[in-house]
Amino acid sequence: MGLRRLSENMKKPELLAPAGDLKRCRTAIRYGADAVYIGGRSFSLRSRASNFTMDDIREACAFAREHGSVIHVTVNIIPHEEDFDGLREYLRDLQDAGVHAVIVASPAIMKLAREAAPKLEIHCSTQLSVTNADAARFFRDQLHADRVVLARECTMSDVRKITAVCEAQTEAFIHGGMCVNYSGRCTLSNRMTLRDANRGGCAQSCRWLYHLYEKDRELSDEDLLTIGSRDLMCAEWIWPLMEAGVSSFKIEGRMKTEYYVASIVSAYRHLIDEIYENRGPLSDERMAYHRRQIMFAENRQTCDGFYAGRADEKSLIFHMTSNADVNHDFLGTVRKYSREKGTALIETRNLFSLNETVQILSPYGIHEDFRITSIKDAEGGELDVSRRPMVTVEIPVPFEVHEEDILRRVRP
Ligand code: SF4
CATH class of the missing domain: 3.20.20.70 (Aldolase class I)
Known part of the structure; x- marks a missing residue:
């Protein structure tokens, strides 16, 4: 067919x-x-x-x-x-x-x-x-x-x-x-925190970290567990x-x-x-x-x-490390671009270094990856690493970018 x-x-x-x-x-x-x-x-x-x-x-x-x-x-x-x-x-x-x-x-x-x-x-x-x-x-x-x-x-x-x-x-x-429970029908948060999940107050109790016991025998001696869904x-x-x-x-x-x-x-x-x-x-x-x-x-x-017809144990997150497994690819936001200098002022979010390969995400599309060849702080001092969040640094960008465009790390 x-x-x-x-x-x-x-x-x-x-x-x-x-x-x-x-x-x-x-x-x-x-x-x-x-x-x-x-x-x-x-x-x-x-x-x-x-x-x-x-x-x-x-x-x-x-x-x-x-x-x-x-x-x-x-x-x-x-x-x-x-x-x-x-x-x-x-x-x-x-x-x-x-x-x-x-x-x-x-x-x-x-x-x-x-x-x-x-x-x-x-x-x-x-x-x-x-x-x-x-x-x-x-x-x-x-x-x-x-x-x-x-x-x-x-x-x-x-x-x-x-x-x-x-x-x-x-x-x-x-x-x-x-939701690991049936969406809209979960009262875990209501019971555990008196916060009504169905009136906007879910405390995400399924994502907390738990010890797992079978009677008085702890089954989770190495890792704390969540019962949350992927x-x-x-x-x-x-x-x-x-x-x-x-x-x-x-x-x-x-x-x-x-x-x-x-x-x-x-x-x-x-x-x-x-x-x-x-x-x-x-x-x-x-x-x-x-x-x-x-x-x-x-x-x-x-x-x-549930699209494939079942949501088995592979759809659950069991271990504490997995639950917080978010990336740090968001490096900063473009605040200004100078055509004359070919540089952008970036308001920083996460750490990045000289020679890293990065990318600009823009409503106008995703540009070619480029390498960071210089980082200058607000006083014009050269940095090897931009460590502090919410400060402005200047980096060369080999194409035109726009205010609010996003600088992000390229994953291997
Ligand atoms: S506790 Fe978890 S499963 Fe229950 S409503 Fe909140 S997020 Fe959904």
């Missing part, structure tokens, strides 16, 4: 990125996100990652509009009676601010949003655990949902079936953190998800850094565009290139999640 191809008129899926504040929102859009999801200061999970005032939301919408992107806002708490105070006005304000969609986890909030702010699209949050076509159809037919965000626990076969029969658009996760990484699943007709590809991580947002959005932007232009899967060589770009981001160890 030959390879199946996308039909000529198939729409390119939306790349949907997370942002915890206005700066990261602009970064996501500059690096190619078609849509960005953010949280306001109320009615949203991940309340600690939600730094958007209503003014910020307005500004985000204006920036998105200028760049052909849109803003989704999470209104995804599991509301108790007292949580409805001010919600109607809040939904109206979001509509007036120019928000495209609200991501909602409660049928009551869906109904309210339809009445109070009918121009907002309603997206069923992944917290609703939609894993079958009937559930998707229910939210579409009874609650007029425009889109269903599929549960991370869906297999590829579930995704295909739901997308084929449901009139609502489907959205699927392609990258980022996974992160989802879907390079290999982009083509099948596209072929299934999924409308939106979602990256998780509103708590993540600006570097993470830039590198992960850029990596998936290029991968999706290339597959779409090719109208079919890429060669092994091109996939290896894209996987490498994705792994530049600060990932934990990664897995395929």
